[in-house]
Amino acid sequence: MYQILAYIKFLFNSTNQHGVHSPFIYNFVTKCLYDKKKYPKYDELNNYRKILKDSNIALEITDLGEGSKVLSSNQRRVSDMVKTSSSSKKESKLLFRIAQYFNFNNVLELGTSLGMGTYAFALANTDSKITTIEGCPNTSDYTKSQFIKNITFLKGDFTTVIPTLIEDKFDCIYFDGHHNKKATIEYFETLLPKAHNETIFIFDDIYWSKGMTEAWNHIKSHRSVTVTVDSFHLGFVFFRKEQVKEHFKIRV
Numbered sequence: 001m002y003q004i005l006a007y008i009k010f011l012f013n014s015t016n017q018h019g020v021h022s023p024f025i026y027n028f029v030t031k032c033l034y035d036k037k038k039y040p041k042y043d044e045l046n047n048y049r050k051i052l053k054d055s056n057i058a059l060e061i062t063d064l065g066e067g068s069k070v071l072s073s074n075q076r077r078v079s080d081m082v083k084t085s086s087s088s089k090k091e092s093k094l095l096f097r098i099a100q101y102f103n104f105n106n107v108l109e110l111g112t113s114l115g116m117g118t119y120a121f122a123l124a125n126t127d128s129k130i131t132t133i134e135g136c137p138n139t140s141d142y143t144k145s146q147f148i149k150n151i152t153f154l155k156g157d158f159t160t161v162i163p164t165l166i167e168d169k170f171d172c173i174y175f176d177g178h179h180n181k182k183a184t185i186e187y188f189e190t191l192l193p194k195a196h197n198e199t200i201f202i203f204d205d206i207y208w209s210k211g212m213t214e215a216w217n218h219i220k221s222h223r224s225v226t227v228t229v230d231s232f233h234l235g236f237v238f239f240r241k242e243q244v245k246e247h248f249k250i251r252v
């Protein structure tokens, strides 16, 4: 119910590119978020999704996040997980476009699950270094076995794995696991030192619950954040010091 009301409110308050005066954000919206080109790599994303949908494998799940709200049993079929816990078709294409548009060299993902997001980042720039963290060991192992590309799969709770990361900075951090207020704010604050001027933080499910929206508002008002773009499902955070502090709600 919270999500429906939040969406109605979002529809009233959101805009398209008109009224966006910042050239940086105008270009991001028109050339990336609204890019309607049919990239051949979308087929590769769809093929991977189909493999997962057709899989008859079931995994014994260790759930450290909020996934249990959606799927109750500990034994979960990959074919069900891809429908409930993975980035949607639209979202994974969007992640691909964003990674391609900004040409990220170094990406961190919190919450690998079946790797739909990981794959979108990997396809966008084949030379990029991608690190992805997953708390469920069986899910992490399964997803790792599906990938040929050199991706760093780290297993464990975000709280214990994040302090072991050797990278000083990331171009992009995708926060897509443990969707609650306290955890989201904690991961945001812990990872802030890994941001440089051009880094983008992407938060999934900012309207998943009242708490997640509160976490999003906390992030927006943080002194180190300049511009944010809220597309309802995803929230984009920019740290560019040359931008004035401004928050956009954009219908994608």
Ligand SMILES: C[S@@+](CC[C@H](N)C(=O)[O-])C[C@H]1O[C@@H](n2cnc3c(N)ncnc32)[C@H](O)[C@@H]1O
Pocket: 062, 063, 064, 065, 066, 067, 085, 086, 087, 109, 110, 111, 112, 113, 114, 115, 116, 117, 118, 133, 134, 135, 136, 139, 156, 157, 158, 159, 176, 177, 178, 179
């Ligand atoms: C929504 S799924 C990730 C979807 C994936 N990023 C994609 O694009 O398809 C969230 C994942 O985060 C993992 N997770 C949740 N809380 C965690 C935590 N505290 N530590 C490690 N992993 C966690 C869950 O096991 C789950 O697989």
